[in-house]
Amino acid sequence: MVNTPTPLKAEAKDLNFYYSNGHQALKSVNLPVYEKKITALIGPSGCGKSTFLRCFNRMHDLYPGNKYEGQIVMHPDNTNILASGVDPIEVRMRISMVFQKPNPFPKTIFENVAYGLRVRDEKNKRVVADKVEEALKGAALWNEVKDRLNDLAFNLSGGQQQRLCIARALATDPEIMLFDEPTSALDPIATVHIEELMDELRHKLTILVVTHNMQQAARISDYTAYMYLGEMMEYGDTDTIFTRPNRKETEDYITGKFG
Amino acid sequence: MSSEHIYKQYDAELEAVRAKVLEMGSLVEQQIVDAIQSLVTSNNKLATSVIEKDHMVNTLEVQVDEDCSHIIVRRQPTASDLRMVLMMIKTITDLERIGDEAAKIARFSQKSIETDRMWTPRFAEISSMSNLAREMLHMALDAFARSDATKVLEIAQMDQELDEHYQMTIRHLITFMLEDPRTISMSLEVLFIAKAIERIGDHAKNISEYVVYMVKGKDVRHISMDEMEQEVNN
Numbered sequence: 023m024v025n026t027p028t029p030l031k032a033e034a035k036d037l038n039f040y041y042s043n044g045h046q047a048l049k050s051v052n053l054p055v056y057e058k059k060i061t062a063l064i065g066p067s068g069c070g071k072s073t074f075l076r077c078f079n080r081m082h083d084l085y086p087g088n089k090y091e092g093q094i095v096m097h098p099d100n101t102n103i104l105a106s107g108v109d110p111i112e113v114r115m116r117i118s119m120v121f122q123k124p125n126p127f128p129k130t131i132f133e134n135v136a137y138g139l140r141v142r143d144e145k146n147k148r149v150v151a152d153k154v155e156e157a158l159k160g161a162a163l164w165n166e167v168k169d170r171l172n173d174l175a176f177n178l179s180g181g182q183q184q185r186l187c188i189a190r191a192l193a194t195d196p197e198i199m200l201f202d203e204p205t206s207a208l209d210p211i212a213t214v215h216i217e218e219l220m221d222e223l224r225h226k227l228t229i230l231v232v233t234h235n236m237q238q239a240a241r242i243s244d245y246t247a248y249m250y251l252g253e254m255m256e257y258g259d260t261d262t263i264f265t266r267p268n269r270k271e272t273e274d275y276i277t278g279k280f281g
Numbered sequence: 282m283s284s285e286h287i288y289k290q291y292d293a294e295l296e297a298v299r300a301k302v303l304e305m306g307s308l309v310e311q312q313i314v315d316a317i318q319s320l321v322t323s324n325n326k327l328a329t330s331v332i333e334k335d336h337m338v339n340t341l342e343v344q345v346d347e348d349c350s351h352i353i354v355r356r357q358p359t360a361s362d363l364r365m366v367l368m369m370i371k372t373i374t375d376l377e378r379i380g381d382e383a384a385k386i387a388r389f390s391q392k393s394i395e396t397d398r399m400w401t402p403r404f405a406e407i408s409s410m411s412n413l414a415r416e417m418l419h420m421a422l423d424a425f426a427r428s429d430a431t432k433v434l435e436i437a438q439m440d441q442e443l444d445e446h447y448q449m450t451i452r453h454l455i456t457f458m459l460e461d462p463r464t465i466s467m468s469l470e471v472l473f474i475a476k477a478i479e480r481i482g483d484h485a486k487n488i489s490e491y492v493v494y495m496v497k498g499k500d501v502r503h504i505s506m507d508e509m510e511q512e513v514n515n
Contacts, residue, residue, distance in 0.1 A: 240359070
């Protein structure tokens with residue numbers, strides 16, 4: 023990758039994934055993830071894009087019988103995060119995730135964001151408070167909640183809850199953030215806030231986002247990958263994918279001729 | 282283009298606007314033929330009709346523009362659909378300009394008929410130039426209708442030929458003007474007509490280049506013939 027101006031942050035290499043029932047959800051998937059760029063994964067339901075995303079923070083480990091083959095290598099340290107010796111908790115510190123539906127813990131706004139730090143056993147109150155403020159600012163939520171940090175997180179609106187989840191994910195200083203359809207449960211304005219936020223976050227970290235909304239992928243991502251039936255069909259810079267995709271399958275999907 | 286959209290209405294919308302562009306194309310083509318015909322046969326009535334019909338060309342341009350905005354707003358076209366919409370928006374601008382050139386020729390034609398300064402010998406040159414330009418336009422529109430990216434090469438060749446024709450006409454006219462200053466005013470008019478036809482050729486070439494963008498997603502504007510050949514054949 024000497025000729026690439028942007029360094030690689032992570033890389034999926036010949037990744038296969040089997041669910042415990044034997045179903046192969048990913049078939050030899052390869053994908054480069056460039057540092058401080060947004061990579062969007064698109065594809066019809068059941069194509070494996072969420073399964074793929076979840077491999078990045080070992081979510082599948084939570085259920086017995088799931089099996090990975092191949093590698094997801096993180097740079098610059100060249101760690102294969104799927105290797106059996108690697109602690110999933112460690113992986114999740116470096117690679118955090120934001121889900122489709124905002125899922126704040128039944129705690130205060132402050133404690134939601136501080137959660138990751140507490141897991142890390144951070145005892146210094148000053149450090150925790152600073153980190154929480156920084157994360158809430160990073161998630162563009164600080165001004166809206168600074169006077170009610172001790173309110174229950176459930177009192178926030180849907181869009182605010184989603185930004186709270188982003189703040190929670192940011193608090194541990196992750197290197198990569200995974201977004202699994204982060205705006206599909208939000209109204210258009212809240213969606214714009216999240217997209218704007220992702221655009222800001224791009225300067226700090228690497229983002230991998232699954233979205234059903236193709237216009238969203240076109241708006242926010244630098245690179246787009248199209249998946250179908252567990253395979254990586256096409257990958258390229260977003261402008262190219264949306265103006266002149268190479269494969270007919272991609273073309274049919276993004277122009278709405280699918281099926 | 283090949284298969285159908287899940288939204289059938291989207292297909293119908295794209296097809297309707299495509300048909301309108303082709304309709305505009307054939308109207309413009311006829312305008313050129315009539316404008317030249319009015320000139321060569323001193324047909325004042327035909328010249329007037331060309332000038333009057335120019336608004337039809339303009340109306341179609343506005344309509345296609347609106348239709349394309351509608352598709353962009355409603356459908357957010359991507360890939361080949363996007364390229365086709367972009368291509369059509371650009372194509373109609375060139376077609377509208379060709380329409381203007383035809384009207385311009387018709388006005389010259391009217392003027393020369395009214396002042397009775399017909400100067401038929403030079404019109405033979407104009408006539409053959411206009412045949413070439415009209416053929417280029419016809420081929421470009423045909424390439425659009427058939428999504429044929431290869432025609433651009435032939436059209437670019439013809440455009441060079443047309444340019445040479447034009448240069449030759451200028452040289453001839455200069456000789457005339459030098460020999461007999463009384464021909465200057467008429468020579469200049471013929472020169473303007475030749476220029477109008479040369480511009481029609483350029484617009485036709487533009488359209489054929491947009492077809493390549495539509496079909497292959499490649500931009501072949503402002504590159505050499507050799508590069509163009511490579512792009513089209515790859």
